[in-house]
Amino acid sequence: MQTPSKLFPLDKSSPRTRRKKEWLSLVVHALRCAVFFLILVVAHFVHRKLHAKPTVDLPALLQQYSIDVRDEFGSDARIGSRNADDQWDIVNKDGMKLGALAQTSPQSDAFLGFSGSTNSLIALDEKGKVTSVRILMSRDTREHVEIIVRDDQFLTSWKGLDSNQVASKTDAMPVAGATLTSTAIIQGIQARFGAKTLASKFPEPISLEQAKKFFPGATGIEQDPGFPSIWQVHGGSSSELGWILRTSPVADNVVGYQGPTDTVMGFDASGVIVGIAIQDSFENEPYIGYVRKDRSFHELLKKFSLQRWTDMDLKQEGIEGVSGATMSSMAIAESLILAAKSYTRYRETRSQHQNSYSRIWKRSAGTILCVLLGCAFALSSWRGNQWLRFLLQVLVVGYLGLLQGELLSVAMIVGWAQNGIPLFNAFGFVVLALAAFVFPITTKRNVYCSHLCPHGAVQQMIPRSLRWKNPLPKSIRHVLLWLRPLLVAWVVCVMFLGLKYSLVDIEPFDAYVWRVAALPSIAIAIVGLLFSFLIPMGYCQYGCVTGSVLNYVRFSSRSDQLRWSDLFAILTLVFGLFVWWIG
Numbered sequence: 001m002q003t004p005s006k007l008f009p010l011d012k013s014s015p016r017t018r019r020k021k022e023w024l025s026l027v028v029h030a031l032r033c034a035v036f037f038l039i040l041v042v043a044h045f046v047h048r049k050l051h052a053k054p055t056v057d058l059p060a061l062l063q064q065y066s067i068d069v070r071d072e073f074g075s076d077a078r079i080g081s082r083n084a085d086d087q088w089d090i091v092n093k094d095g096m097k098l099g100a101l102a103q104t105s106p107q108s109d110a111f112l113g114f115s116g117s118t119n120s121l122i123a124l125d126e127k128g129k130v131t132s133v134r135i136l137m138s139r140d141t142r143e144h145v146e147i148i149v150r151d152d153q154f155l156t157s158w159k160g161l162d163s164n165q166v167a168s169k170t171d172a173m174p175v176a177g178a179t180l181t182s183t184a185i186i187q188g189i190q191a192r193f194g195a196k197t198l199a200s201k202f203p204e205p206i207s208l209e210q211a212k213k214f215f216p217g218a219t220g221i222e223q224d225p226g227f228p229s230i231w232q233v234h235g236g237s238s239s240e241l242g243w244i245l246r247t248s249p250v251a252d253n254v255v256g257y258q259g260p261t262d263t264v265m266g267f268d269a270s271g272v273i274v275g276i277a278i279q280d281s282f283e284n285e286p287y288i289g290y291v292r293k294d295r296s297f298h299e300l301l302k303k304f305s306l307q308r309w310t311d312m313d314l315k316q317e318g319i320e321g322v323s324g325a326t327m328s329s330m331a332i333a334e335s336l337i338l339a340a341k342s343y344t345r346y347r348e349t350r351s352q353h354q355n356s357y358s359r360i361w362k363r364s365a366g367t368i369l370c371v372l373l374g375c376a377f378a379l380s381s382w383r384g385n386q387w388l389r390f391l392l393q394v395l396v397v398g399y400l401g402l403l404q405g406e407l408l409s410v411a412m413i414v415g416w417a418q419n420g421i422p423l424f425n426a427f428g429f430v431v432l433a434l435a436a437f438v439f440p441i442t443t444k445r446n447v448y449c450s451h452l453c454p455h456g457a458v459q460q461m462i463p464r465s466l467r468w469k470n471p472l473p474k475s476i477r478h479v480l481l482w483l484r485p486l487l488v489a490w491v492v493c494v495m496f497l498g499l500k501y502s503l504v505d506i507e508p509f510d511a512y513v514w515r516v517a518a519l520p521s522i523a524i525a526i527v528g529l530l531f532s533f534l535i536p537m538g539y540c541q542y543g544c545v546t547g548s549v550l551n552y553v554r555f556s557s558r559s560d561q562l563r564w565s566d567l568f569a570i571l572t573l574v575f576g577l578f579v580w581w582i583g
Contacts, residue, residue, distance in 0.1 A: 025560040033441055033553050035569045040417040042576035043495050047418035049580060050498045058088050058103055061136060072123050072132060073098045087124070099125045103136055108188025112422035113140040113181035115415025120189055122158075130158045130166065133189065139419060140181045141411060142502045146516040147178040154182060163193040168345035177405065177515045179363065180425050202248040202262040202280050206231050214266030214275045215241045227346045229339055233266075242268040245306075246279075247335040250342040256283050256331030263332050265339075273302050276336075283328045290325040297322050297329060301336065309340035360425060363404070367428030370400055371435050374451035378439065383451070393457040400432075401454030401512040408436055408448060409510070410545045411503035414495050440554035449540060449547050455508055455525065456540055459532040468534045480542040485568070487545050492572050496579045507545060 059079050062069065069077045073090045077098055080089035087100040105119035116139025123132045133155045138145045148154055154175050158166060167190050175182040211218045217235045221244075224230035231244040247254075248262045261281035266274045276298050281288045291297065300319065304312065314333055321329035373392055377383045400406045406429050423430055436448035449456055487506055494501050504510040504518070508525030511517045528539030540547050552565055
């Protein structure tokens with residue numbers, strides 16, 4: 001008599017056949033993922049080619065966006081010529097300069113917000129001070145840009161600042177609800193007016209022997225990579241003895257009788273001046289020699305702190321220079337003031353960047369914590385605990401959704417493919433996206449859709465007792481099955497043809513950016529949730545384009561089989577290559 005296992009074998013295939021199937025699944029799955037990521041790469045180059053046309057002058061952009069300079073500068077204002085600072089002068093009918101206009105692009109192009117960069121328009125008065133800032137053009141998500149436009153303080157906070165103050169502004173705070181976008185705008189504005197590296201008229205570096213005049217125990221000296229006029233002085237065991245502030249190159253344009261002078265100030269670790277010395281100079285002898293030998297002048301300069309040098313008035317302090325070399329000595333004092341001011345601005349800017357790092361890492365830490373919890377649920381038995389799962393859903397909806405607005409969307413995927421990944425500004429969000437793609441590719445689990453999507457979590461929280469018990473007719477289901485493929489086809493057209501359409505309008509995720517959620521996203525969110533009362537997770541099954549992308553690259557037991565979606569992906573890749581070739 002045969003055993004039950006022989007009568008009903010669990011697996012009719014041989015081990016060799018199973019191994020072949022496993023290898024075939026891996027190969028087909030790898031090719032499928034390769035095609036998908038090649039589509040994103042082609043989308044990037046198509047986008048670059050579409051925007052690689054010659055830069056449009058600002059006057060043409062103003063005309064394109066119907067911006068009238070008379071609204072800012074008066075009824076007789078008109079656009080003049082481009083000046084040396086790459087700004088466009090605004091003049092009146094008599095040719096008198098009223099101010100200038102500047103755009104932050106291309107300097108701001110490298111700073112990505114949620115899904116792209118922003119080009120801001122800056123108006124300046126005749127003295128070079130900012131009178132207004134507005135968003136000229138943005139490739140970022142429409143709703144996030146709208147939050148910034150509606151904010152009463154963000155854009156007006158730059159008013160009254162000159163170029164140096166703009167570059168060193170330390171209190172520019174991102175806008176809540178649009179942190180990534182507003183941070184990128186801050187970076188773009190400051191980059192537009194940022195300090196440029198100067199070529200020193202005194203190219204010889206400060207030597208260790210020169211540093212020992214201030215710090216006899218010095219064993220090493222190192223130039224600050226961010227501010228070339230600062231040199232750190234180290235002692236034994238790499239301890240920091242102090243630092244040296246050099247007037248070159250920031251004050252190379254301060255001329256005494258004949259030329260500039262390179263002067264250094266030594267500060268100990270507590271910031272107290274320990275000495276002042278005159279290095280090389282283009283001044284005539286014997287004038288510079290008089291200044292070198294006048295010890296009383298040196299002692300007078302030493303008594304002031306760095307802060308006093310930053311805001312010093314030489315007349316009020318009674319500094320009149322060295323007899324017989326007044327022009328040379330006063331130029332040295334003015335050089336020290338300029339160097340102190342430049343270094344103070346540099347420290348403030350560095351402090352701002354450190355504060356920005358802190359804010360970004362705090363924001364990222366919360367997102368990364370949610371990602372880790374979601375991954376833990378996907379890989380453990382926690383997902384079977386109803387109460388733990390409910391708590392995770394509340395966290396995902398409240399933190400990732402309503403508070404941070406960090407939801408993956410096809411608009412974000414396309415934006416990152418076209419413009420690049422904002423790794424610094426949105427590190428936590430990048431980790432979320434990485435987990436969303438890596439998990440289905442490698443573990444067969446769609447961790448994002450199951451555990452980390454706020455809209456999916458809301459659908460999961462619908463009580464079973466409220467759900468419709470009768471199934472939908474098959475005819476309606478067949479019609480609904482065409483919805484997602486049509487939406488994906490529309491995404492492909494927008495992505496490769498450069499159509500001016502916001503992809504956030506085909507998904508509900510921007511409804512969680514509740515401050516300025518657009519009506520299409522709100523409508524889709526509401527309809528999708530109501531539909532989920534009829535069919536569990538109904539929106540996810542029939543309408544979610546982002547979910548279909550994640551499921552396409554998901555590894556499964558059927559990964560060895562070619563599907564209609566594979567044919568569509570290959571045609572999409574060919575279409576993208578064709579657009580790139582003829583573009």
